Amino acid sequence: MSVNHLLGIKYLNKRDITLIMETADNFKEVINRSIKKVPTLRDVTIANIFFENSTRTRLSFELAEKRLSADVVNFSAASSSVKKGETLIDTVNNILSMKVDMVVLRHPNPGAGIFLSRHVKSSIVNAGDGAHEHPTQALLDSYSIREKLGDVGGKNVVIVGDILHSRVALSNIFALKLQGANVKVCGPRTLIPKHIESLGVSVETDLRKALEWCDVANMLRVQNERMDISYFPSTREYTQQFGLNLPLLNSLKKKIVIMHPGPINRGVEITSDVADSDQSIILHQVENGVAVRMAVLYLLASKIN
Amino acid sequence: MGQKVLLTSKEINIILHRLACQLLENHLDFKETALVGIQPRGVFLADRLANILKADYGVKDIALGFLDITFFRDDFGRGEILRANTTKMDFLVEDKKVVFIDDVLYTGRSIRAALTAIQSFGRPRSIELLTLIDRRFSRHLPIQPNYRGRQVDAIGDEKVKVMWEANDGEDRVYLVSK
Numbered sequence: 001m002s003v004n005h006l007l008g009i010k011y012l013n014k015r016d017i018t019l020i021m022e023t024a025d026n027f028k029e030v031i032n033r034s035i036k037k038v039p040t041l042r043d044v045t046i047a048n049i050f051f052e053n054s055t056r057t058r059l060s061f062e063l064a065e066k067r068l069s070a071d072v073v074n075f076s077a078a079s080s081s082v083k084k085g086e087t088l089i090d091t092v093n094n095i096l097s098m099k100v101d102m103v104v105l106r107h108p109n110p111g112a113g114i115f116l117s118r119h120v121k122s123s124i125v126n127a128g129d130g131a132h133e134h135p136t137q138a139l140l141d142s143y144s145i146r147e148k149l150g151d152v153g154g155k156n157v158v159i160v161g162d163i164l165h166s167r168v169a170l171s172n173i174f175a176l177k178l179q180g181a182n183v184k185v186c187g188p189r190t191l192i193p194k195h196i197e198s199l200g201v202s203v204e205t206d207l208r209k210a211l212e213w214c215d216v217a218n219m220l221r222v223q224n225e226r227m228d229i230s231y232f233p234s235t236r237e238y239t240q241q242f243g244l245n246l247p248l249l250n251s252l253k254k255k256i257v258i259m260h261p262g263p264i265n266r267g268v269e270i271t272s273d274v275a276d277s278d279q280s281i282i283l284h285q286v287e288n289g290v291a292v293r294m295a296v297l298y299l300l301a302s303k304i305n
Numbered sequence: 306m307g308q309k310v311l312l313t314s315k316e317i318n319i320i321l322h323r324l325a326c327q328l329l330e331n332h333l334d335f336k337e338t339a340l341v342g343i344q345p346r347g348v349f350l351a352d353r354l355a356n357i358l359k360a361d362y363g364v365k366d367i368a369l370g371f372l373d374i375t376f377f378r379d380d381f382g383r384g385e386i387l388r389a390n391t392t393k394m395d396f397l398v399e400d401k402k403v404v405f406i407d408d409v410l411y412t413g414r415s416i417r418a419a420l421t422a423i424q425s426f427g428r429p430r431s432i433e434l435l436t437l438i439d440r441r442f443s444r445h446l447p448i449q450p451n452y453r454g455r456q457v458d459a460i461g462d463e464k465v466k467v468m469w470e471a472n473d474g475e476d477r478v479y480l481v482s483k
Contacts, residue, residue: 001386019386026389030376034397035425038376068376298376302386 001299005124007113008133009174017142017178023295024143024288031067031290041070044301046102047095050127051077054106056262056286057127057137061104064293070301073100088112089119096122101304102297105129123300131165131226137261138171140292142179144285145216148257153180158210160186160242161220161269164193165227168220168261173199186210187242190231191222207242211252218259219244219270235268245271255279262286311438311465312455312478320454324435325357327452328404335367337430338402343419344373344390347407349469350437354406368401370394370426374418399427404451408467410436413448438465438478 001016009017030038046065050058058074065072075095086094092103102123105113110132117124128134145152157176163169163185176183183201185192192203204210211217222238232238244258258270258280266272275282312320332338335358342351348371358364375389405419416434423429437454443461459465459480466479 023389026373026375026391029392030425033425034427037425039421040376040381299386302382304382 001303004300004303005113005117005126006135006296006300007117007124007126009135009138009171009178010133012135012178014178017139017175020139020292020295020299021143021146023299024139024291027067027294027298028288028291031287031294037067037069039069040298041065041068041301044068044102044304045071045073045100046104046297047073047075047100048104048127049075049092049095049106051105051107051112052128054127056289057106057134060286060289061125061127061136061293063290064297067290068294068297068301070102070297073098088116092116092120092122096120102301123304125296125300128167130167131170132167133171133174134167134261135171135175136289136293136296137168138175139296140285140289141168141172141218141259141261142175143288143292144259144281145181145257147284147288148281149215152176154182155216156182156184156214157216157218158184158186158204158214159218159220160207160210160244162191162222162231163187163196163220164191164231165223166220168218172218173201177201184210184213188232188238207244208248211244211248211256214256215254216257216259217244218261220261221263221265221269239268243267243269243271244274246273246277249274249277249279257281259285308466308479308481310477311457311480314470314476317437317454317476317478320437321353321357322361324437324452324454325354325362328354328435329358329362329364331433332402332404335364337400338404339368339370339396339398339429340404340406341370341372341394341398341419341423343405343407343415344371344375344392346409346467347405349472350408350435350467351406352471353469354435368396370396372405372419372422374415374422377418377422379414379418394426397427398423398429400430401427403429403432405432405434407434407436409438409440409465410434410448410450410453411440411443411465413444413446416448417446437467440465 104125106127110130112129113126186204260282342348355367355369371393373390373392375387433451435452436450439453439456462483464481468477470476
């Protein structure tokens with residue numbers, strides 16, 4: 001690994017991604033054993049510090065840590081002294097003085113992990129920082145594509161939905177481009193950032209055209225909680241233009257792979273029959289998330305000393 | 306850097322047949338036995354022995370697995386990142402007689418890790434150790450082989466290199482000195 005922290009895919013190179021994927025293969029085998037645990041990180045303590053709500057990511061990290069035999073402490077902002085006015089650095093330094101080796105951080109502010117990595121002595125794993133990056137999600141998405149289609153390089157991937165507010169989209173764009181995939185983003189113009197073409201992706205506003213082109217469609221949730229103004233007239237109109245339903249999926253010439261980072265708003269960006277269809281790999285993504293996070297923690301922990 | 310041939314292809318072949326016969330003597334039909342090659346280099350030896358037992362000694366079915374010990378090693382975080390290999394264990398070892406197979410027994414730490422790793426696949430009735438080269442006087446742990454090909458006295462900075470036809474193009478064992 002060329003880095004000591006996982007702050008974003010932007011800071012990784014292709015060799016790092018390959019190493020993470022190959023290590024995740026080993027851990028996927030481990031978590032499918034009847035005894036799903038290895039003793040590797042038994043002398044490592046990891047703090048999961050979550051300033052934002054999460055179920056999947058937090059559970060996935062915690063399982064990954066426990067299956068590596070790390071000691072785990074959990075912290076959520078809702079029930080902490082942050083409410084009493086403590087700063088981020090103070091909070092984390094207090095946790096670290098209790099001999100914590102690694103921090104998994106989710107924070108609503110973009111760059112929180114990067115800021116922290118400059119000020120505290122610990123390995124930081126970004127578990128989502130605002131609308132910036134969510135690197136482990138992108139890694140598990142790439143891992144799932146690789147598992148399903150054999151390789152990520154050369155594949156056509158479309159990311160559909162709220163690109164503007166999505167850290168999953170940005171991390172995925174970096175990860176997919178690094179591995180040589182072709183990437184399109186698709187959504188209402190208002191939810192596509194200006195100059196996104198500078199990242200090497202193309203923009204498509206017609207969902208059918210985007211789906212006809214792609215091998216994989218990654219359907220994103222509309223992030224209502226990050227929207228300060230109205231970006232489209234109504235949810236119903238969004239669904240009519242950018243929602244994926246079974247008749248649309250069946251009308252395509254080839255069988256594409258459907259992904260979703262969760263949580264799903266069933267009936268908005270994707271209908272239930274699509275989410276539960278045999279073309280959907282949504283639950284594989286969740287399973288692979290544990291293996292990929294084990295790989296990331298393993299590789300970073302081996303650099304602690 | 307010099308290297309000396311310890312075993313030629315012919316000698317290796319004789320030793321492999323002797324080891325196969327010794328296994329046969331103790332395990333007969335191999336119905337309750339599992340041969341487990343230790344990754345990365347023990348798998349070639351395990352594969353060869355299984356083939357010899359089947360082809361030359363009429364053993365019908367042998368449970369053969371490959372065990373990776375990377376995540377069970379005791380030197381995590383003390384040097385380079387440890388790259389893992391594939392574990393392929395298609396059977397449980399519960400109540401089986403397990404034979405660990407590795408090319409060189411040196412400090413004994415790999416076997417210590419393997420003893421822990423195998424527990425993920427059940428509780429074996431017994432575990433034995435077969436090794437092609439046993440480096441004497443260099444053990445860090447109280448571990449000795451049950452079956453050994455050749456005992457070698459090698460000093461600290463010498464290295465024993467085992468080459469396999471299936472992987473390296475020839476069967477040969479070298480003693481490499483720095």
